[in-house]
Amino acid sequence: MSQHVLSPTRPPRARTVTAAALTATLAFTAAPPAALAAPHAGSPAQTRHAQIRQLARDLVNAGAPGVIVRVDDGTGRPVEIAEQAPWARRDHVLKAGDEFRVASSTKTVTATLVLQLAAEGRLALTDPVDRWLPGKVPDGKAITLRMLLNHTSGLADYTEDAAVLPSILGKDRRRWTSAQLLAAGVKHPPLFAPGTKWSYSNTNYAALGAVLERATGASLAGLVRDRIARPLGLRHTYLATDSTWRGPHARGYEPDAAHMPPAVPAAWRHLAGPRRHGHVNVTGNNPAWGGAAGALVSTAQDWSRFTTALMSGKLLPAAQLAQMRTTVPVDPRHPGGPGYGLGVQTAAHPCGTFWGHDGGMPGYLTTGITDRTGTRSATVLISAELWAEFEADPKIAKAAQALQTAVTCTMFGKPVPAALRR
Template identity: 30%
Template sequence: MEQSRARAAHRRAKLDVPPRSRLRSPSVLLPGFPQVRLPLVALLAAACVAGPVHAPAHAEDAPADHNRALRRQLQELTTAPGGPPGAIAVLKRGSRTEVVRAGVAETRTGRAIEATDHMRIASTAKAYSGAVSLQLVDRGKLRLNDTIGQVLPRLPRAWHRVTLRQLLNHTSGLPDYTADPEFLDLVTANPRRHFDSRRLVDFVAAEPLVFRPGARYAYSNSDNIAVALMAEAVTGRRYEDLLARLVYRPLDLRSTSLPQGYRMPEPYMHGYDVTPPDSPEDLSEVLSASGVWASGGIVSTPKDMTAFIRGYAGGRLISDRTRRQQLNWVDGASEPAGPGENKAGLAIFRYTTRCGVVYGHTGNFPGYTQLIAATPDGKRSLTFSLTTQVNKTNKPELLERVRAVEENFVCALLRKA
């Protein structure tokens, strides 16, 4: 017990990172980094720093009275204290697509956001690792009760009883590598550092499980790293190749990738740190994706994410038998929490709103906040993207406002024609 307390005290002390530069140290919170502000030093000196420019909202593709109200709500988010410079939502009902947007894709130019702009999709990438692993379950390559010890024996013996099922619904008890002091120090010293993505969980290899596997829910970025490693181990293929074969091609995702570096493909929505009264700072290319990999490193577009969530939430990629297992719900919310009441399945969440139920995932990453959701049949979908990071730690009041707006969009999605 005393040793655990000493370790916790040491971690708290190291998480309080002092500034290493006279430059502003923005509230940059990595997924699972609830207490860390990254001093981005010289990297931000070269980044575009501009005033808060909010261009008139772009007309949606299919104007309607209710969309004017939705557009106004997005616009109000972009002008709220700490709000995103840009926001876009794509609603699709059958073959009909409506795009609602506000603000700008880039403050320097005032360019409007397009549904084909690239962005970091953050922890919604966890759904993609679910799509890969559950298809491997269907093909007999993996079983939901396969353990880390059976598939990844090199990982710590203390973790060997954890199953694929527990990794996918965040009941594994694996310690979160993104909260490890050594990992945080390395990111702080060099945000563009290239990590060996397949060794990320080594940062917590000496740590015991946080709780007995299956005992409770705790969102951990380590879970989906282990899922990707299991998929590689049983197929002999790189996770990036599995994504291409099992997700991108079947769903015709032509603008989706899992990079290792920090560069963004053009065109892209610029992601910002917004900390009033300072001007927004561009974080789009500040961090290397190698440090999040299967847990949150994918780059995509609203158009591609719409196609993904319709196929994934609608069950197109997996058998009915595996889908029934996927939709066994436990108490747990996505990070950040999605609209309405949240329940966790296998790499998917159920959002029960006042207007009905959708399945999906959320995510946040420096510069970006994401929600993807669809009806259980996949026929109606919502992709909702903001160009700043909003979560319960850095902007709790704004998060509640965002969740309310997301729920209004879900209600518009589910409204009868």
């Protein structure tokens, strides 16, 4: 999420990625060098496991309904943790292997599909959008597929369109298509001339979803299945086209209207779903409004396998992987700061430079990161999201920052910062 305060009319996006999302949502608190001093002599890996578990419990105690953590430092058995609030156990006992909505991390998969087709010569990143979607995108002759992939097109975000809001809240269960989502986005004036700035927009990936379907004649869900999930053996990874889940899954929640933090705008305080313990269970709401930008379902283990395959070159040839890692700064004032590539983001952290993506839609806030080679990986799910979207709950935010910092350092084989240890 961006560091600025959101306007009351600004809707959740299938996770908005900005400099703050990289430095706050992914890296979170940048611990000073003194806090990263070596642990006590003889401290085993299980000590870090216990520290992460305690930080996950702290996050639940701060108000998160549930937390899943998986960390693989590439040297041994991964850390896998699930913690949840006692009241949430009445709906489902959370497990580390449960499916969840990855939201905007879907963009990494969509970008991978586009780059696979580019490697096969079926499209080119320099293709103008008009070649594939003639007349569907304003200034479509000047916007290239690369600009869609790295968010430099200038297209407005479809999640800010009033027609999409009921779907985000779970009140409209329609099955949005890529073409419909694209149309919702391009109803609004472009933000800037193509290629001149960077601005995160889900409309870019709605357009890419439509391009993929046009170029292949296959559905986006079918492409995810046939080109990503089946080849990698990802049994719990699929693009959702309705509210159906295929396996055991994490329940997602948001506070009900009476318990919603004051910072959440009035338009976003009433979500559809069953009520329990001051919360709304949004698990059964249809995520199809996320489309190619955010409708993917996965598990922590599946996502680790995907990112490992991607970053190690198993899904893309070297030339296309290099294109994916070619970034633009998300903040022009800091050209050496966080960057966005083609469906991936990167930033430096005191414990190491990571690659990955974050995602969020009501009930699900996810972060998935890896190192440049895919040897190390980490995934965090928090089963509530509006607190982050609207910067509405400092208590949860502080606990989430502590957990993500510990997770990032553990992934890189570094000690949990001293300030976070108990």
